[in-house]
Amino acid sequence: MTTDLVAALDIGGTKIAGALVDGRGSILVRAQRATPAQQDGETVMRAVAEVLGELAASPLWDRVAALGIGSAGPVDASAGTVSPVNVPGWRGFPLVERVRAAVGELPVELIGDGVAITAAEHWQGAARGHDNALCMVVSTGVGGGLVLNGQLYPGPTGNAGHIGHISVDLDGDLCPCGSRGCVERIASGPNIARRALDNGWLPGPDGDASAAAVAAAARAGDPVAVASFERAAQALAAGIAATATLVEIDIAVIGGGVGKAGDVLFGPLNKALASYATLSFVSRLTVVPAQMGTDAGLVGAAAAALALRADSAAAGV
Structure with missing residues:
Protein backbone atom coordinates (compact mmCIF):
# COMPACT_ATOMS: atom_id res chain seq x y z
CA MET A 1 0.00 0.00 0.00
CA THR A 2 1.19 3.51 -0.78
CA THR A 3 0.85 6.39 1.66
CA ASP A 10 -19.66 2.77 2.36
CA ILE A 11 -23.24 2.79 1.07
CA GLY A 12 -25.92 0.63 2.66
CA GLY A 13 -29.63 0.63 3.28
CA THR A 14 -29.26 2.29 6.68
CA LYS A 15 -26.35 4.71 6.35
CA ILE A 16 -24.03 6.36 3.87
CA ALA A 17 -20.60 6.67 5.49
CA GLY A 18 -17.61 8.49 4.07
CA ALA A 19 -14.01 8.90 5.14
CA LEU A 20 -10.57 10.11 4.18
CA VAL A 21 -8.15 7.24 4.74
CA ASP A 22 -4.36 7.11 4.63
CA GLY A 23 -2.16 4.39 3.20
CA ARG A 24 -1.99 2.59 6.55
CA GLY A 25 -5.77 2.31 6.76
CA SER A 26 -6.19 5.02 9.40
CA ILE A 27 -9.41 7.03 9.12
CA LEU A 28 -8.55 10.74 9.35
CA VAL A 29 -11.90 12.39 8.54
CA ARG A 30 -15.45 11.00 8.76
CA ALA A 31 -18.86 12.01 7.43
CA GLN A 32 -22.19 10.21 7.57
CA ARG A 33 -25.84 10.56 6.60
CA ALA A 34 -28.84 8.29 7.03
CA THR A 35 -29.82 6.56 3.80
CA PRO A 36 -33.23 7.78 2.60
CA ALA A 37 -33.70 4.25 1.31
CA GLN A 38 -37.43 4.42 0.57
CA GLN A 39 -37.24 7.70 -1.34
CA ASP A 40 -36.45 8.29 -4.99
CA GLY A 41 -32.98 7.78 -6.44
CA GLU A 42 -32.11 11.46 -6.68
CA TRP A 61 -9.02 16.86 0.48
CA ASP A 62 -6.33 18.30 -1.79
CA ARG A 63 -4.22 15.19 -1.05
CA VAL A 64 -6.92 12.73 -2.15
CA ALA A 65 -5.67 10.64 -5.08
CA ALA A 66 -8.66 8.33 -5.71
CA LEU A 67 -12.06 7.36 -4.34
CA VAL A 85 -31.97 -4.63 -3.06
CA ASN A 86 -32.75 -2.43 -0.04
CA VAL A 87 -32.64 0.90 -1.97
CA PRO A 88 -35.46 0.51 -4.51
CA GLY A 89 -34.92 3.99 -6.00
CA TRP A 90 -31.56 2.84 -7.39
CA ARG A 91 -31.93 0.37 -10.23
CA GLY A 92 -29.04 0.45 -12.67
CA PHE A 93 -28.14 3.78 -11.07
CA PRO A 94 -24.98 5.30 -12.62
CA LEU A 95 -23.25 5.84 -9.29
CA VAL A 96 -19.66 5.99 -10.55
CA GLU A 97 -20.52 8.61 -13.15
CA ARG A 98 -22.45 10.73 -10.65
CA VAL A 99 -19.76 10.49 -7.96
CA ARG A 100 -17.00 11.25 -10.45
CA ALA A 101 -18.87 14.38 -11.53
CA ALA A 102 -19.26 15.42 -7.89
CA VAL A 103 -15.57 15.02 -7.00
CA GLY A 104 -13.90 16.59 -10.01
CA GLU A 105 -13.04 13.55 -12.11
CA LEU A 106 -11.00 11.69 -9.49
CA PRO A 107 -10.40 8.01 -10.32
CA VAL A 108 -13.28 6.02 -8.82
CA GLU A 109 -13.38 2.30 -8.01
CA LEU A 110 -16.69 0.53 -7.28
CA ILE A 111 -16.97 -2.80 -5.47
CA GLY A 112 -19.74 -4.65 -3.67
CA ASP A 113 -19.97 -4.31 0.10
CA GLY A 114 -19.03 -7.96 0.64
CA VAL A 115 -15.92 -7.48 -1.48
CA ALA A 116 -15.10 -4.29 0.43
CA ILE A 117 -15.24 -6.10 3.76
CA THR A 118 -13.06 -8.83 2.27
CA ALA A 119 -10.49 -6.23 1.22
CA ALA A 120 -10.46 -4.83 4.76
CA GLU A 121 -10.11 -8.20 6.48
CA HIS A 122 -7.32 -9.22 4.10
CA TRP A 123 -5.46 -5.93 4.51
CA GLN A 124 -5.72 -5.50 8.27
CA GLY A 125 -8.01 -8.11 9.78
CA ALA A 126 -8.55 -11.81 10.30
CA ALA A 127 -7.49 -12.84 6.76
CA ARG A 128 -4.21 -10.93 6.88
CA GLY A 129 -1.35 -13.13 5.69
CA HIS A 130 -3.66 -15.57 3.90
CA ASP A 131 -3.37 -15.78 0.12
CA ASN A 132 -6.68 -17.60 -0.40
CA ALA A 133 -9.63 -16.58 1.73
CA LEU A 134 -13.39 -16.18 1.80
CA CYS A 135 -14.77 -13.32 3.90
CA MET A 136 -18.47 -13.22 4.69
CA VAL A 137 -21.03 -10.84 6.12
CA VAL A 138 -23.86 -12.67 7.86
CA SER A 139 -26.45 -10.10 8.87
CA THR A 140 -29.77 -9.01 7.34
CA GLY A 141 -28.44 -10.76 4.24
CA VAL A 142 -25.42 -12.94 3.54
CA GLY A 143 -22.67 -11.58 1.28
CA GLY A 144 -19.02 -12.25 0.73
CA GLY A 145 -15.87 -11.85 -1.28
CA LEU A 146 -12.74 -13.76 -2.26
CA VAL A 147 -8.99 -13.35 -2.02
CA LEU A 148 -7.19 -15.63 -4.50
CA ASN A 149 -3.42 -15.91 -4.95
CA GLY A 150 -2.94 -13.00 -2.56
CA GLN A 151 -5.18 -10.63 -4.53
CA LEU A 152 -8.72 -9.43 -4.02
CA TYR A 153 -10.86 -11.11 -6.69
CA PRO A 154 -14.01 -9.07 -7.28
CA GLY A 155 -14.80 -10.66 -10.64
CA PRO A 156 -15.91 -8.81 -13.80
CA THR A 157 -18.92 -7.10 -12.19
CA GLY A 158 -17.65 -6.88 -8.59
CA ASN A 159 -19.82 -9.66 -7.18
CA ALA A 160 -17.50 -12.69 -7.03
CA GLY A 161 -17.73 -14.61 -3.75
CA HIS A 162 -21.42 -13.86 -3.19
CA ILE A 163 -21.86 -16.99 -1.10
CA GLY A 164 -25.31 -15.98 0.16
CA HIS A 165 -26.87 -17.19 -3.06
CA ILE A 166 -25.25 -20.58 -3.34
CA SER A 167 -28.05 -23.13 -3.08
CA VAL A 168 -27.42 -25.60 -0.26
CA ASP A 169 -30.95 -27.09 -0.12
CA LEU A 170 -32.03 -28.11 -3.62
CA ASP A 171 -35.75 -28.27 -2.78
CA GLY A 172 -35.64 -25.61 -0.10
CA ASP A 173 -37.64 -22.45 0.43
CA LEU A 174 -37.90 -19.93 -2.38
CA CYS A 175 -35.38 -17.13 -1.90
CA PRO A 176 -36.20 -13.51 -2.84
CA CYS A 177 -33.42 -13.78 -5.43
CA GLY A 178 -35.57 -16.32 -7.32
CA SER A 179 -33.57 -19.46 -6.49
CA ARG A 180 -34.27 -22.07 -3.82
CA GLY A 181 -32.50 -23.10 -0.65
CA CYS A 182 -29.90 -20.31 -0.69
CA VAL A 183 -27.47 -19.91 2.20
CA GLU A 184 -29.04 -16.49 2.88
CA ARG A 185 -32.55 -17.98 3.06
CA ILE A 186 -31.36 -20.21 5.91
CA LEU A 202 -41.20 -17.28 22.29
CA PRO A 203 -39.50 -13.88 22.73
CA GLY A 204 -38.98 -12.57 26.23
CA PRO A 205 -41.11 -9.91 27.96
CA ASP A 206 -39.47 -7.16 25.92
CA GLY A 207 -40.83 -8.72 22.71
CA ASP A 208 -37.42 -8.75 21.03
CA ALA A 209 -37.68 -11.31 18.21
CA SER A 210 -34.34 -10.56 16.54
CA ALA A 211 -31.57 -13.03 15.76
CA ALA A 212 -29.59 -11.49 18.62
CA ALA A 213 -32.43 -12.41 20.99
CA VAL A 214 -32.48 -15.94 19.55
CA ALA A 215 -28.71 -16.11 20.14
CA ALA A 216 -29.19 -15.07 23.77
CA ALA A 217 -31.85 -17.74 24.18
CA ALA A 218 -29.54 -20.33 22.60
CA ARG A 219 -26.77 -19.39 25.04
CA ALA A 220 -29.28 -19.94 27.84
CA GLY A 221 -30.01 -23.42 26.48
CA ASP A 222 -33.36 -22.94 24.73
CA PRO A 223 -33.53 -26.00 22.43
CA VAL A 224 -35.52 -24.31 19.64
CA ALA A 225 -33.09 -21.37 19.53
CA VAL A 226 -30.14 -23.76 19.56
CA ALA A 227 -31.67 -25.72 16.67
CA SER A 228 -32.23 -22.57 14.59
CA PHE A 229 -28.57 -21.61 14.93
CA GLU A 230 -27.48 -25.18 14.19
CA ARG A 231 -29.47 -25.09 10.93
CA ALA A 232 -27.89 -21.75 10.00
CA ALA A 233 -24.45 -23.13 10.84
CA GLN A 234 -25.07 -26.17 8.66
CA ALA A 235 -26.00 -23.97 5.68
CA LEU A 236 -22.94 -21.79 6.20
CA ALA A 237 -20.69 -24.85 6.49
CA ALA A 238 -22.05 -26.34 3.26
CA GLY A 239 -21.52 -23.07 1.39
CA ILE A 240 -18.04 -22.53 2.79
CA ALA A 241 -17.00 -26.11 1.99
CA ALA A 242 -18.33 -25.80 -1.55
CA THR A 243 -16.35 -22.60 -2.04
CA ALA A 244 -13.20 -24.17 -0.62
CA THR A 245 -13.59 -27.19 -2.88
CA LEU A 246 -13.96 -24.96 -5.91
CA VAL A 247 -11.13 -22.45 -5.34
CA GLU A 248 -9.01 -23.88 -2.48
CA ILE A 249 -9.39 -21.23 0.20
CA ASP A 250 -7.74 -22.03 3.54
CA ILE A 251 -9.66 -19.61 5.78
CA ALA A 252 -13.22 -18.30 6.00
CA VAL A 253 -13.86 -15.11 7.97
CA ILE A 254 -17.37 -14.41 9.25
CA GLY A 255 -18.52 -10.93 10.22
CA GLY A 256 -21.84 -9.13 10.50
CA GLY A 257 -24.39 -9.20 13.30
CA VAL A 258 -24.92 -12.97 13.21
CA GLY A 259 -21.15 -13.46 13.25
CA LYS A 260 -21.16 -11.84 16.71
CA ALA A 272 -20.76 -29.20 10.45
CA LEU A 273 -17.73 -28.08 8.49
CA ALA A 274 -15.99 -31.34 9.38
CA SER A 275 -18.87 -33.17 7.67
CA TYR A 276 -18.65 -31.16 4.43
CA ALA A 277 -14.98 -30.19 4.01
CA THR A 278 -13.77 -33.77 3.73
CA LEU A 279 -11.33 -33.80 0.82
CA SER A 280 -7.64 -33.63 1.71
CA PHE A 281 -7.09 -30.19 0.18
CA VAL A 282 -9.91 -28.57 2.17
CA SER A 283 -9.74 -30.50 5.43
CA ARG A 284 -7.44 -27.92 7.06
CA LEU A 285 -9.86 -25.09 6.36
CA THR A 286 -10.44 -22.83 9.37
CA VAL A 287 -13.36 -20.51 10.16
CA VAL A 288 -12.79 -17.46 12.34
CA PRO A 289 -14.69 -14.31 13.41
CA ALA A 290 -14.03 -11.04 11.59
CA GLN A 291 -11.88 -8.42 13.30
CA MET A 292 -12.57 -5.14 11.48
CA GLY A 293 -15.95 -4.20 12.94
CA THR A 294 -18.15 -1.40 11.66
CA ASP A 295 -15.34 0.37 9.78
CA ALA A 296 -14.68 -2.63 7.53
CA GLY A 297 -16.70 -1.24 4.61
CA LEU A 298 -14.85 2.08 4.64
CA VAL A 299 -11.41 0.52 5.06
CA GLY A 300 -12.14 -1.96 2.28
CA ALA A 301 -13.35 0.75 -0.09
CA ALA A 302 -10.17 2.66 0.71
CA ALA A 303 -8.10 -0.46 -0.03
CA ALA A 304 -9.76 -0.70 -3.45
CA ALA A 305 -9.00 2.96 -4.13
CA LEU A 306 -5.37 2.53 -3.08
CA ALA A 307 -5.06 -0.49 -5.37
CA LEU A 308 -6.55 1.53 -8.23
CA ARG A 309 -4.08 4.32 -7.54
CA ALA A 310 -1.17 1.86 -7.46
CA ASP A 311 -2.30 0.26 -10.74
CA SER A 312 -2.54 3.69 -12.38
CA ALA A 313 0.92 4.64 -11.15
CA ALA A 314 2.37 1.37 -12.45
CA ALA A 315 0.79 2.02 -15.83
CA GLY A 316 2.23 5.52 -15.87
CA VAL A 317 -1.18 7.19 -15.76
Whole structure:
Protein backbone atom coordinates (compact mmCIF):
# COMPACT_ATOMS: atom_id res chain seq x y z
CA MET A 1 0.00 0.00 0.00
CA THR A 2 1.19 3.51 -0.78
CA THR A 3 0.85 6.39 1.66
CA ASP A 4 -1.50 8.30 -0.65
CA LEU A 5 -4.68 9.66 0.88
CA VAL A 6 -7.91 8.30 -0.58
CA ALA A 7 -11.60 8.91 -0.06
CA ALA A 8 -13.97 6.05 0.73
CA LEU A 9 -17.75 5.59 0.68
CA ASP A 10 -19.66 2.77 2.36
CA ILE A 11 -23.24 2.79 1.07
CA GLY A 12 -25.92 0.63 2.66
CA GLY A 13 -29.63 0.63 3.28
CA THR A 14 -29.26 2.29 6.68
CA LYS A 15 -26.35 4.71 6.35
CA ILE A 16 -24.03 6.36 3.87
CA ALA A 17 -20.60 6.67 5.49
CA GLY A 18 -17.61 8.49 4.07
CA ALA A 19 -14.01 8.90 5.14
CA LEU A 20 -10.57 10.11 4.18
CA VAL A 21 -8.15 7.24 4.74
CA ASP A 22 -4.36 7.11 4.63
CA GLY A 23 -2.16 4.39 3.20
CA ARG A 24 -1.99 2.59 6.55
CA GLY A 25 -5.77 2.31 6.76
CA SER A 26 -6.19 5.02 9.40
CA ILE A 27 -9.41 7.03 9.12
CA LEU A 28 -8.55 10.74 9.35
CA VAL A 29 -11.90 12.39 8.54
CA ARG A 30 -15.45 11.00 8.76
CA ALA A 31 -18.86 12.01 7.43
CA GLN A 32 -22.19 10.21 7.57
CA ARG A 33 -25.84 10.56 6.60
CA ALA A 34 -28.84 8.29 7.03
CA THR A 35 -29.82 6.56 3.80
CA PRO A 36 -33.23 7.78 2.60
CA ALA A 37 -33.70 4.25 1.31
CA GLN A 38 -37.43 4.42 0.57
CA GLN A 39 -37.24 7.70 -1.34
CA ASP A 40 -36.45 8.29 -4.99
CA GLY A 41 -32.98 7.78 -6.44
CA GLU A 42 -32.11 11.46 -6.68
CA THR A 43 -32.87 11.95 -2.99
CA VAL A 44 -30.49 9.11 -2.14
CA MET A 45 -27.86 10.65 -4.40
CA ARG A 46 -28.24 13.99 -2.61
CA ALA A 47 -27.34 12.27 0.65
CA VAL A 48 -24.24 10.81 -1.03
CA ALA A 49 -23.35 14.27 -2.35
CA GLU A 50 -23.71 15.75 1.16
CA VAL A 51 -21.24 13.19 2.53
CA LEU A 52 -18.82 13.94 -0.31
CA GLY A 53 -19.24 17.67 0.25
CA GLU A 54 -18.39 17.32 3.92
CA LEU A 55 -15.25 15.32 3.05
CA ALA A 56 -14.27 17.82 0.35
CA ALA A 57 -14.47 20.65 2.89
CA SER A 58 -11.57 19.12 4.80
CA PRO A 59 -8.16 20.75 4.29
CA LEU A 60 -6.86 17.23 3.60
CA TRP A 61 -9.02 16.86 0.48
CA ASP A 62 -6.33 18.30 -1.79
CA ARG A 63 -4.22 15.19 -1.05
CA VAL A 64 -6.92 12.73 -2.15
CA ALA A 65 -5.67 10.64 -5.08
CA ALA A 66 -8.66 8.33 -5.71
CA LEU A 67 -12.06 7.36 -4.34
CA GLY A 68 -13.33 3.88 -3.49
CA ILE A 69 -16.99 2.93 -3.14
CA GLY A 70 -18.29 -0.16 -1.38
CA SER A 71 -22.02 -0.44 -2.06
CA ALA A 72 -24.80 -2.79 -1.17
CA GLY A 73 -25.58 -4.82 -4.24
CA PRO A 74 -25.99 -6.07 -6.75
CA VAL A 75 -23.38 -3.79 -8.26
CA ASP A 76 -22.01 -3.81 -11.79
CA ALA A 77 -18.46 -2.51 -11.56
CA SER A 78 -17.97 -2.90 -15.31
CA ALA A 79 -20.83 -0.47 -15.97
CA GLY A 80 -20.37 1.65 -12.84
CA THR A 81 -23.97 1.02 -11.77
CA VAL A 82 -25.67 -0.16 -8.57
CA SER A 83 -29.05 -1.76 -7.84
CA PRO A 84 -29.13 -2.34 -4.07
CA VAL A 85 -31.97 -4.63 -3.06
CA ASN A 86 -32.75 -2.43 -0.04
CA VAL A 87 -32.64 0.90 -1.97
CA PRO A 88 -35.46 0.51 -4.51
CA GLY A 89 -34.92 3.99 -6.00
CA TRP A 90 -31.56 2.84 -7.39
CA ARG A 91 -31.93 0.37 -10.23
CA GLY A 92 -29.04 0.45 -12.67
CA PHE A 93 -28.14 3.78 -11.07
CA PRO A 94 -24.98 5.30 -12.62
CA LEU A 95 -23.25 5.84 -9.29
CA VAL A 96 -19.66 5.99 -10.55
CA GLU A 97 -20.52 8.61 -13.15
CA ARG A 98 -22.45 10.73 -10.65
CA VAL A 99 -19.76 10.49 -7.96
CA ARG A 100 -17.00 11.25 -10.45
CA ALA A 101 -18.87 14.38 -11.53
CA ALA A 102 -19.26 15.42 -7.89
CA VAL A 103 -15.57 15.02 -7.00
CA GLY A 104 -13.90 16.59 -10.01
CA GLU A 105 -13.04 13.55 -12.11
CA LEU A 106 -11.00 11.69 -9.49
CA PRO A 107 -10.40 8.01 -10.32
CA VAL A 108 -13.28 6.02 -8.82
CA GLU A 109 -13.38 2.30 -8.01
CA LEU A 110 -16.69 0.53 -7.28
CA ILE A 111 -16.97 -2.80 -5.47
CA GLY A 112 -19.74 -4.65 -3.67
CA ASP A 113 -19.97 -4.31 0.10
CA GLY A 114 -19.03 -7.96 0.64
CA VAL A 115 -15.92 -7.48 -1.48
CA ALA A 116 -15.10 -4.29 0.43
CA ILE A 117 -15.24 -6.10 3.76
CA THR A 118 -13.06 -8.83 2.27
CA ALA A 119 -10.49 -6.23 1.22
CA ALA A 120 -10.46 -4.83 4.76
CA GLU A 121 -10.11 -8.20 6.48
CA HIS A 122 -7.32 -9.22 4.10
CA TRP A 123 -5.46 -5.93 4.51
CA GLN A 124 -5.72 -5.50 8.27
CA GLY A 125 -8.01 -8.11 9.78
CA ALA A 126 -8.55 -11.81 10.30
CA ALA A 127 -7.49 -12.84 6.76
CA ARG A 128 -4.21 -10.93 6.88
CA GLY A 129 -1.35 -13.13 5.69
CA HIS A 130 -3.66 -15.57 3.90
CA ASP A 131 -3.37 -15.78 0.12
CA ASN A 132 -6.68 -17.60 -0.40
CA ALA A 133 -9.63 -16.58 1.73
CA LEU A 134 -13.39 -16.18 1.80
CA CYS A 135 -14.77 -13.32 3.90
CA MET A 136 -18.47 -13.22 4.69
CA VAL A 137 -21.03 -10.84 6.12
CA VAL A 138 -23.86 -12.67 7.86
CA SER A 139 -26.45 -10.10 8.87
CA THR A 140 -29.77 -9.01 7.34
CA GLY A 141 -28.44 -10.76 4.24
CA VAL A 142 -25.42 -12.94 3.54
CA GLY A 143 -22.67 -11.58 1.28
CA GLY A 144 -19.02 -12.25 0.73
CA GLY A 145 -15.87 -11.85 -1.28
CA LEU A 146 -12.74 -13.76 -2.26
CA VAL A 147 -8.99 -13.35 -2.02
CA LEU A 148 -7.19 -15.63 -4.50
CA ASN A 149 -3.42 -15.91 -4.95
CA GLY A 150 -2.94 -13.00 -2.56
CA GLN A 151 -5.18 -10.63 -4.53
CA LEU A 152 -8.72 -9.43 -4.02
CA TYR A 153 -10.86 -11.11 -6.69
CA PRO A 154 -14.01 -9.07 -7.28
CA GLY A 155 -14.80 -10.66 -10.64
CA PRO A 156 -15.91 -8.81 -13.80
CA THR A 157 -18.92 -7.10 -12.19
CA GLY A 158 -17.65 -6.88 -8.59
CA ASN A 159 -19.82 -9.66 -7.18
CA ALA A 160 -17.50 -12.69 -7.03
CA GLY A 161 -17.73 -14.61 -3.75
CA HIS A 162 -21.42 -13.86 -3.19
CA ILE A 163 -21.86 -16.99 -1.10
CA GLY A 164 -25.31 -15.98 0.16
CA HIS A 165 -26.87 -17.19 -3.06
CA ILE A 166 -25.25 -20.58 -3.34
CA SER A 167 -28.05 -23.13 -3.08
CA VAL A 168 -27.42 -25.60 -0.26
CA ASP A 169 -30.95 -27.09 -0.12
CA LEU A 170 -32.03 -28.11 -3.62
CA ASP A 171 -35.75 -28.27 -2.78
CA GLY A 172 -35.64 -25.61 -0.10
CA ASP A 173 -37.64 -22.45 0.43
CA LEU A 174 -37.90 -19.93 -2.38
CA CYS A 175 -35.38 -17.13 -1.90
CA PRO A 176 -36.20 -13.51 -2.84
CA CYS A 177 -33.42 -13.78 -5.43
CA GLY A 178 -35.57 -16.32 -7.32
CA SER A 179 -33.57 -19.46 -6.49
CA ARG A 180 -34.27 -22.07 -3.82
CA GLY A 181 -32.50 -23.10 -0.65
CA CYS A 182 -29.90 -20.31 -0.69
CA VAL A 183 -27.47 -19.91 2.20
CA GLU A 184 -29.04 -16.49 2.88
CA ARG A 185 -32.55 -17.98 3.06
CA ILE A 186 -31.36 -20.21 5.91
CA ALA A 187 -28.52 -18.39 7.66
CA SER A 188 -29.34 -14.66 7.63
CA GLY A 189 -30.43 -13.01 10.87
CA PRO A 190 -34.10 -12.55 9.92
CA ASN A 191 -34.32 -16.17 8.74
CA ILE A 192 -32.75 -17.50 11.95
CA ALA A 193 -35.38 -15.55 13.89
CA ARG A 194 -38.21 -16.61 11.53
CA ARG A 195 -37.33 -20.29 11.86
CA ALA A 196 -37.14 -20.08 15.65
CA LEU A 197 -40.55 -18.39 15.84
CA ASP A 198 -42.08 -20.89 13.40
CA ASN A 199 -40.87 -23.74 15.60
CA GLY A 200 -42.32 -22.36 18.81
CA TRP A 201 -39.64 -20.11 20.28
CA LEU A 202 -41.20 -17.28 22.29
CA PRO A 203 -39.50 -13.88 22.73
CA GLY A 204 -38.98 -12.57 26.23
CA PRO A 205 -41.11 -9.91 27.96
CA ASP A 206 -39.47 -7.16 25.92
CA GLY A 207 -40.83 -8.72 22.71
CA ASP A 208 -37.42 -8.75 21.03
CA ALA A 209 -37.68 -11.31 18.21
CA SER A 210 -34.34 -10.56 16.54
CA ALA A 211 -31.57 -13.03 15.76
CA ALA A 212 -29.59 -11.49 18.62
CA ALA A 213 -32.43 -12.41 20.99
CA VAL A 214 -32.48 -15.94 19.55
CA ALA A 215 -28.71 -16.11 20.14
CA ALA A 216 -29.19 -15.07 23.77
CA ALA A 217 -31.85 -17.74 24.18
CA ALA A 218 -29.54 -20.33 22.60
CA ARG A 219 -26.77 -19.39 25.04
CA ALA A 220 -29.28 -19.94 27.84
CA GLY A 221 -30.01 -23.42 26.48
CA ASP A 222 -33.36 -22.94 24.73
CA PRO A 223 -33.53 -26.00 22.43
CA VAL A 224 -35.52 -24.31 19.64
CA ALA A 225 -33.09 -21.37 19.53
CA VAL A 226 -30.14 -23.76 19.56
CA ALA A 227 -31.67 -25.72 16.67
CA SER A 228 -32.23 -22.57 14.59
CA PHE A 229 -28.57 -21.61 14.93
CA GLU A 230 -27.48 -25.18 14.19
CA ARG A 231 -29.47 -25.09 10.93
CA ALA A 232 -27.89 -21.75 10.00
CA ALA A 233 -24.45 -23.13 10.84
CA GLN A 234 -25.07 -26.17 8.66
CA ALA A 235 -26.00 -23.97 5.68
CA LEU A 236 -22.94 -21.79 6.20
CA ALA A 237 -20.69 -24.85 6.49
CA ALA A 238 -22.05 -26.34 3.26
CA GLY A 239 -21.52 -23.07 1.39
CA ILE A 240 -18.04 -22.53 2.79
CA ALA A 241 -17.00 -26.11 1.99
CA ALA A 242 -18.33 -25.80 -1.55
CA THR A 243 -16.35 -22.60 -2.04
CA ALA A 244 -13.20 -24.17 -0.62
CA THR A 245 -13.59 -27.19 -2.88
CA LEU A 246 -13.96 -24.96 -5.91
CA VAL A 247 -11.13 -22.45 -5.34
CA GLU A 248 -9.01 -23.88 -2.48
CA ILE A 249 -9.39 -21.23 0.20
CA ASP A 250 -7.74 -22.03 3.54
CA ILE A 251 -9.66 -19.61 5.78
CA ALA A 252 -13.22 -18.30 6.00
CA VAL A 253 -13.86 -15.11 7.97
CA ILE A 254 -17.37 -14.41 9.25
CA GLY A 255 -18.52 -10.93 10.22
CA GLY A 256 -21.84 -9.13 10.50
CA GLY A 257 -24.39 -9.20 13.30
CA VAL A 258 -24.92 -12.97 13.21
CA GLY A 259 -21.15 -13.46 13.25
CA LYS A 260 -21.16 -11.84 16.71
CA ALA A 261 -23.26 -14.67 18.14
CA GLY A 262 -20.11 -16.45 19.29
CA ASP A 263 -20.07 -20.11 20.26
CA VAL A 264 -23.75 -20.70 19.49
CA LEU A 265 -22.81 -20.18 15.84
CA PHE A 266 -19.14 -21.16 15.62
CA GLY A 267 -19.51 -24.35 17.69
CA PRO A 268 -22.02 -26.05 15.38
CA LEU A 269 -20.39 -24.42 12.34
CA ASN A 270 -17.04 -26.08 13.01
CA LYS A 271 -18.77 -29.38 13.70
CA ALA A 272 -20.76 -29.20 10.45
CA LEU A 273 -17.73 -28.08 8.49
CA ALA A 274 -15.99 -31.34 9.38
CA SER A 275 -18.87 -33.17 7.67
CA TYR A 276 -18.65 -31.16 4.43
CA ALA A 277 -14.98 -30.19 4.01
CA THR A 278 -13.77 -33.77 3.73
CA LEU A 279 -11.33 -33.80 0.82
CA SER A 280 -7.64 -33.63 1.71
CA PHE A 281 -7.09 -30.19 0.18
CA VAL A 282 -9.91 -28.57 2.17
CA SER A 283 -9.74 -30.50 5.43
CA ARG A 284 -7.44 -27.92 7.06
CA LEU A 285 -9.86 -25.09 6.36
CA THR A 286 -10.44 -22.83 9.37
CA VAL A 287 -13.36 -20.51 10.16
CA VAL A 288 -12.79 -17.46 12.34
CA PRO A 289 -14.69 -14.31 13.41
CA ALA A 290 -14.03 -11.04 11.59
CA GLN A 291 -11.88 -8.42 13.30
CA MET A 292 -12.57 -5.14 11.48
CA GLY A 293 -15.95 -4.20 12.94
CA THR A 294 -18.15 -1.40 11.66
CA ASP A 295 -15.34 0.37 9.78
CA ALA A 296 -14.68 -2.63 7.53
CA GLY A 297 -16.70 -1.24 4.61
CA LEU A 298 -14.85 2.08 4.64
CA VAL A 299 -11.41 0.52 5.06
CA GLY A 300 -12.14 -1.96 2.28
CA ALA A 301 -13.35 0.75 -0.09
CA ALA A 302 -10.17 2.66 0.71
CA ALA A 303 -8.10 -0.46 -0.03
CA ALA A 304 -9.76 -0.70 -3.45
CA ALA A 305 -9.00 2.96 -4.13
CA LEU A 306 -5.37 2.53 -3.08
CA ALA A 307 -5.06 -0.49 -5.37
CA LEU A 308 -6.55 1.53 -8.23
CA ARG A 309 -4.08 4.32 -7.54
CA ALA A 310 -1.17 1.86 -7.46
CA ASP A 311 -2.30 0.26 -10.74
CA SER A 312 -2.54 3.69 -12.38
CA ALA A 313 0.92 4.64 -11.15
CA ALA A 314 2.37 1.37 -12.45
CA ALA A 315 0.79 2.02 -15.83
CA GLY A 316 2.23 5.52 -15.87
CA VAL A 317 -1.18 7.19 -15.76
